[in-house]
Amino acid sequence: xxxxTQTPRYLIKTRGQQVTLSCSPISGHRSVSWYQQTxxxxxxxxxxxxxxxxxxxxxxxxxxxxRQFSNSRSEMNVSTLELGDSAxxxxxxxxxxxxxxxxxxxxxxxxxVL
Amino acid sequence: xxxxxxxxxxxxxxxxxxxxxxCNYSYGGTVNxxxxxxxxxQHLQLLLKYFSGDPLVKGIKGFEAEFIKSKFSxxxxxxxxxxxxxxxxxCAVTPWGTYxxxxxxxxxxxxxx
Numbered sequence: 001x002x003x004x005t006q007t008p009r010y011l012i013k014t015r016g017q018q019v020t021l022s023c024s025p026i027s028g029h030r031s032v033s034w035y036q037q038t039x040x041x042x043x044x045x046x047x048x049x050x051x052x053x054x055x056x057x058x059x060x061x062x063x064x065x066x067r068q069f070s071n072s073r074s075e076m077n078v079s080t081l082e083l084g085d086s087a088x089x090x091x092x093x094x095x096x097x098x099x100x101x102x103x104x105x106x107x108x109x110x111x112x113v114l
Numbered sequence: 115x116x117x118x119x120x121x122x123x124x125x126x127x128x129x130x131x132x133x134x135x136x137c138n139y140s141y142g143g144t145v146n147x148x149x150x151x152x153x154x155x156q157h158l159q160l161l162l163k164y165f166s167g168d169p170l171v172k173g174i175k176g177f178e179a180e181f182i183k184s185k186f187s188x189x190x191x192x193x194x195x196x197x198x199x200x201x202x203x204x205c206a207v208t209p210w211g212t213y214x215x216x217x218x219x220x221x222x223x224x225x226x227x
Contacts, residue, residue: 003157033215042120042204042219055213090158099146099208100165103215105158 001026004093004106012112018079021109023091025072029104031097032074034066037088037108046089049074050097078111086113116141118207120218127195128226135190135221137179137205147188148206148215149179158204164188175199197227 005024013019025032034046045058049068066076072093078085088110092103119138127133139145146165152158162173169181179190188205205218 031213035215035217040219043206043215043217045214045216048213050213058214092158097213099210099213100163102148102160102163105150107157 001028004091004104006089006091006106006109008109009107010110010112012114013081014114015081015083017081018077019081019111020075020077021089021091021111023074023076023093023106025074025091025093026104029093029095030072031094031101032068032072033092033094033097033103034074034076035090035092036060037090038086043090046076048097055097081113083113086111116207116209116216118205118216118218120203120205120221122221123219124222124224126224126226129197130194131225133190133192133195133199133223135203135205135223137188137190137218139186139188139205139207139216141186141207141209144210146208146210147179147181148208149173149177149188149190150204150206150217151201152204152220153201161190161203195223195225197225199223200225 031050033048035043047057052068063079068074088108090108092105094101148163149161151161164171172178204220
């Protein structure tokens, strides 16, 4: 089975712009979670989607949003980019998002905001 | 607020030394516990997990972890590390009734050959 894929892998934006990141889960996986990874902060949970519904979200401002499509692919959007948004954004998928399930991570999208 | 603490941010060991990485969480209810590892240039992957039963859990590559409920801890251990264990290790918790993972800030382990 193909793993979790994320596009693009690298992105450079300037402050004030917006960005959309994409995640394709492992085939058959219906739960997709997004994380922001920065040095010293570890992974911070952004949101989780299952069957096109957001079931939970972390403590991020409303500039961070996401959605999931009927094929389980997911996108996250960040509007009005700030310098502090520079980070590695990771996507993870699992079959149904049951809490005991292992999450399978993608390679991440590295975003640099100038 | 729910949180996970990994007190060791950087650890340097020689090959064959024993390893113990600390993980404590703050949540009063039932949780599932995980350790993930990120080898250089690779994706995060599961090392081991606990959700019920024997509190001593064995994972891949000779790692194990012990859940001590009274101490809210889930420390990772390995009796003898190898150079290939050089990686970043993350502890994570999923509180029952939520759909989110709470990760610690990670511990960078460097094993000297």
